[in-house]
Amino acid sequence: GEFLNLDITPTPRWDLINLDDYGSMVVQGTRGCPEKCTFCNIPALYGKITRLKDDITVEMDALYKAGWRGSIMWVDDNFIGNADKICQVLEEEIIPWQENHGFPFGFNTQASVRVSDNPRLMKLMLQAGFDRIFAGIESPVKESLKSMGAQKNLQGDTPLLDKVNTLQTAGFEVQAGFIMGLDTDPENIGEVMLEFIRQAGIPIAMVGPL
Numbered sequence: 001g002e003f004l005n006l007d008i009t010p011t012p013r014w015d016l017i018n019l020d021d022y023g024s025m026v027v028q029g030t031r032g033c034p035e036k037c038t039f040c041n042i043p044a045l046y047g048k049i050t051r052l053k054d055d056i057t058v059e060m061d062a063l064y065k066a067g068w069r070g071s072i073m074w075v076d077d078n079f080i081g082n083a084d085k086i087c088q089v090l091e092e093e094i095i096p097w098q099e100n101h102g103f104p105f106g107f108n109t110q111a112s113v114r115v116s117d118n119p120r121l122m123k124l125m126l127q128a129g130f131d132r133i134f135a136g137i138e139s140p141v142k143e144s145l146k147s148m149g150a151q152k153n154l155q156g157d158t159p160l161l162d163k164v165n166t167l168q169t170a171g172f173e174v175q176a177g178f179i180m181g182l183d184t185d186p187e188n189i190g191e192v193m194l195e196f197i198r199q200a201g202i203p204i205a206m207v208g209p210l
Helices: 042-046 057-066 083-100 113-117 119-128 142-147 160-170 189-200
Strands: 025-027 070-074 105-110 130-138 173-180 205-209
Touching: 025 057, 057 083, 057 105, 083 119, 113 119, 113 130, 113 160, 119 130, 119 160, 130 160, 160 173, 160 189, 173 189
Parallel strands: 025 070, 070 105, 105 130, 130 173, 173 205
Antiparallel strands: none
């Protein structure tokens, strides 16, 4: 009946695999997502309150000792789910660890475009070694965003395209996920979506039918 504390999560047994067989490794700092997107099972599966591990550098230590150098994805459900705490972790733990070890890892993660509204978080992510963000843009059509409960992309007066550009200007490559096939989609949703992806300069787009 309760979501467990992540501090009891065991450290992965990286010694059981051949690291040379992989192009990227993973760590997880948080679970849960406060968003209310109707198509997503994460809040029901992992909770609406973002829970953080006590010390994510334990997993980074394990990967480092196993000999891994290179790309690591933070597979958090929504990296910005608890932005204040994440900023603290980046500043007090991740950045110092990277500096002390000569920046052996490059990070990427998945997060809502709300990241673009938080200059401090963007700055700390870049300092920590993040260079790619996979964002759930979902749709360039406002009515479709409303119908799927994707308030994360509707808040404020800044257009979605500008939010993506803000992240790119800061120094991130923005990859994105899209959904098509909603009742609120216009008949030319394919063309509308493709034009948005081109204008936004998104190099990798995961487009799926509802």
